[in-house]
Amino acid sequence: MTTIKAYGTKSAEADLKELEIERRNILENDVKIDILYCGVCHSDIHAARNDWGNSTYPLVPGHEIIGKVVEVGSSVSKFKEGDLVGVGCMVDSCQKCSACEDDLEQFCEEGMVGTYNGKNVHTGKQTFGGYSTSIVVKEDFVLSVPENLDTKGVAPLLCAGITTFSPLNHWNVKKGDKVGVIGLGGLGHMGIKFAHAMGAETIMITTSPEKADDAKRLGADGVLISKNEDEMAKHKGTFDFLLNTVPVKHDINPYLNLLKRDSTMVMVGAIEPLEEMHGGNLIMGRKRVAGSLIGGIKETQEMLDFCGEHNIVSDIEMIDMQDINVAFDRVTNNDVKYRFVIDMESLKKA
Amino acid sequence: MTTIKAYGTKSAEADLKELEIERRNILENDVKIDILYCGVCHSDIHAARNDWGNSTYPLVPGHEIIGKVVEVGSSVSKFKEGDLVGVGCMVDSCQKCSACEDDLEQFCEEGMVGTYNGKNVHTGKQTFGGYSTSIVVKEDFVLSVPENLDTKGVAPLLCAGITTFSPLNHWNVKKGDKVGVIGLGGLGHMGIKFAHAMGAETIMITTSPEKADDAKRLGADGVLISKNEDEMAKHKGTFDFLLNTVPVKHDINPYLNLLKRDSTMVMVGAIEPLEEMHGGNLIMGRKRVAGSLIGGIKETQEMLDFCGEHNIVSDIEMIDMQDINVAFDRVTNNDVKYRFVIDMESLKKA
Structure with a gap:
């Protein structure tokens, strides 16, 4: 386990603030990612505020993650140190049921593991999202990000x-x-x-x-x-x-x-x-x-490749991690064109 | 024009009773049918009572029609005198739009012509349905009825x-x-x-x-x-x-x-x-x-052929034309297993 910095909340009432969370050590199939940017999805707000009644605290939102690979497990074949990668709404699934067989892990019959507020099958503990300095994810749930795109605008592609x-x-x-x-x-x-x-x-x-x-x-x-x-x-x-x-x-x-x-x-x-x-x-x-619900990992990669070909990114407004509570309020008031993205450098410095 | 006997209503309040209506003389593409049986569809009741606000009176219901061909127009090729035939919910359509081209006349872009309460494109007058002794229909909207089936139970196949x-x-x-x-x-x-x-x-x-x-x-x-x-x-x-x-x-x-x-x-x-x-x-x-809305003429014929192969008919209760008002009340109270069919002989005798 490694203790890292994150932004999250310990209850539905509280604003988000700096927390420390534990990231597991990497297993043979895992990729460790140093997070560069994370998009702010309306779901993050629903989860932080327990609007859907299924939030477990402390909760660290964030499932539109872009970062650099800093370490890979011994069996990892698709990624190497320095690769630009993304992580979306899922970090694991059973990988055996008919939905997973059909590359539709979002409909995994045992339930896909959410990037945050999910249950990590390796540790049995809650998953924490991308409002943090780093994340460890099974390589099958990590996406390659085309290098030709404006990386900041890629973050919201992972969900929106x-x-x-x-x-x-x-x-x-x-x-x-x-x-x-x-x-x-x-x-x-x-x-x-x-x-x-x-x-x-x-x-x-x-x-x-x-x-x-x-x-x-x-x-x-x-x-x-x-x-x-x-x-x-x-x-x-x-x-x-x-x-x-x-x-x-x-x-x-x-x-x-x-x-x-x-x-x-x-x-x-x-x-x-x-x-x-x-x-x-x-x-x-x-x-x-x-x-329709997000998309499977294979289709998410196709989407990113399509964006690379057609030079498509999201229209964004960059914020520092410390401005997240204002951003949450502005998202709630539809006052953003069209997605906030957190520059995670701001959390690293703080 | 030929004057024939029918059962219908002159207003939404009245029960159905015997009327006289005019049937057009047959055109070259028409088939004249002596009606044997007509099913009682819940739509008949809605139309008679103007539940959908589009009824024109006098109104003669009935779009689950089985009968014998008694006369054919000079260009008719598919039917001959004595054939056992059916007529369902439609008696005409533009036969040119993309829906008609796709054999989906029920979605005709100019509007399909209903078997009753529609507008006859030949006469400009209202169409009258199968609660009557005979009907004249363009051959393209007439179906062949497999001879091996219990004919009475075939009537409801044309709609239900x-x-x-x-x-x-x-x-x-x-x-x-x-x-x-x-x-x-x-x-x-x-x-x-x-x-x-x-x-x-x-x-x-x-x-x-x-x-x-x-x-x-x-x-x-x-x-x-x-x-x-x-x-x-x-x-x-x-x-x-x-x-x-x-x-x-x-x-x-x-x-x-x-x-x-x-x-x-x-x-x-x-x-x-x-x-x-x-x-x-x-x-x-x-x-x-x-x-999904009924089906096109081609698919209706496929359905009848399928029924012929699999010996499928509707479960019915036979009534005389004169019992129609009781039947309407019983349909409204879900008191029928599973469809009333009128024996049109009763109207011919009356």
């Missing part, structure tokens, strides 16, 4: 990136498709970039007209204001795919009307009860509503 | 049959799959028969333990009582496909928990707002909720 890439990829979005991305936040801004890079006619669908310019800057070919009923009627039945990133309870019926026959809307944001869906909106046109 | 066959067929239900049919009524009892005949392990999912014996008689391998939380927990994550035939507002969340990863529940009954669906129930396991 794969969450939006995976459904577009799984549902085979392609050149010529008309794709709507609903909601412009941390997830939505990545959805626009990916759909655009995949060659789709990409439409930002938002309640906020003031977001139009930014959506176009990010790659949207058009903007549809969902409060405008005339505009919504014009687009009725024209979308091949909808990516719904809205993170709160809302009415999905107006969006279902936008879909073509046999087309799909995928929910990635709202882990909440949705307003009443009308069965007729699915039946008429044989439409589908589906869900 | 294709409504349940189509999603099982479209979503590729096959031998070895575990399929749940939710709700045992006119639709559900056909869903069990089809899923069983397709080789699936077929589980009837119902709130009513007293329906278990009948479900097994119809072909169910097992019965899951959805009110029993322990039983529901045992079946969690085990179903490859769910066919939801419940016709009223209900909570679909417990059923979503029954699905395997990447599996689908198809709604065919509830043209209603559903209770609040939890987004997390789609996101965890990448699950899907879809809709």
Whole structure:
């Protein structure tokens, strides 16, 4: 065990502050990573505040981790000291069940091990996340980061990136498709970039007209204001795919009307009860509503490679570790374009 | 125009009674059918009573029609006098749009022409349904009925049959799959028969333990009582496909928990707002909720041929035309196993 510096909380009420945590010594299949940057995901706030009722304290958030390999176990073959790597939402899984066999570790039948607030299968202790100076992770859950990208902007790809890439990829979005991305936040801004890079006619669908310019800057070919009923009627039945990133309870019926026959809307944001869906909106046109959760390790690597090819990173605002509580408040108030990333150098110096 | 006998209503308040309606003379592509039997669909009641707000009076219900061809137009090639035929929910469509090109006339972009309460494109007048002595229909919307089946029980296949066959067929239900049919009524009892005949392990999912014996008689391998939380927990994550035939507002969340990863529940009954669906129930396991509406003419013929091969008909109770108002009340009270079929001889004699 090595004691390292981290930022976290010992209860749901407290703001985050400096803590010391233990990292296990590396096993033969492990990689030890010196953390450079860590993105701030809304889930971090939910976990720190126990909004989902499953938090164990002390809790160190952070699952959008970028760093340099500083040590590798004796059996590690994919990484070496000095490699630029990433760690996302998972650090382990059973690697034997049908989901793991299908490269979908996020749906591991024994439960994937979360990067934080999970249970480390090696130590039996809680896992701690990326708001810290270093982390030890099984190599199978470590990603290679393309060297040509702006590294700071890569951090949010490990969660916001794969969450939006995976459904577009799984549902085979392609050149010529008309794709709507609903909601412009941390997830939505990545959805626009990916759909655009995949060659789709990409439409930002938002309640906020003031977001139009930014959506176009990010790659949207058009903007549809969902409060405008005339505009919504014009687009009725024209979308091949909808990516719904809205993170709160809302009415999905107006969006279902936008879909073509046999087309799909995928929910990635709202882990909440949705307003009443009308069965007729699915039946008429044989439409589908589906869900999607991050992505498996293989697909996450594909996503990073895709970003390397298309020069895609997240739009970010850098902060010092000590500013995390202000950042949490600003995320809660939707006051960030589009993701905070912590410069972990600030924690090392402190 | 020919004046014929029918049973219908001139307003939403009135019970059905004998009327006279006009049938058009046959055009070159038309088939004139002497009606033998007509099934009683719950939609007939909704339409007669204007529950959906789109009924035009006088209204003659009936879209589960079986009869004999008595005359064919000069260009008709598929049918000849004496053929046993069926007519379902549609009697015309544009036959040019992408939906019609894909053999999905039920989703015709110009709107399919309903067998009743639709607008006849030849006469510009309202269409009248199968509660009548004869009907004239374009041959492309007439189905061949296998001669080996009990003809009376074939009538409900034209709506209840294709409504349940189509999603099982479209979503590729096959031998070895575990399929749940939710709700045992006119639709559900056909869903069990089809899923069983397709080789699936077929589980009837119902709130009513007293329906278990009948479900097994119809072909169910097992019965899951959805009110029993322990039983529901045992079946969690085990179903490859769910066919939801419940016709009223209900909570679909417990059923979503029954699905395997990447599996689908198809709604065919509830043209209603559903209770609040939890987004997390789609996101965890990448699950899907879809809709399905009857089926195209090509698939309806496939369904009838499948029934011929597997000796499948609907379980029915025969009534005379004059008993229709009692039958409507009994359908409304779920007091029928599982479909009323009108013997049209009774109307001819009256």
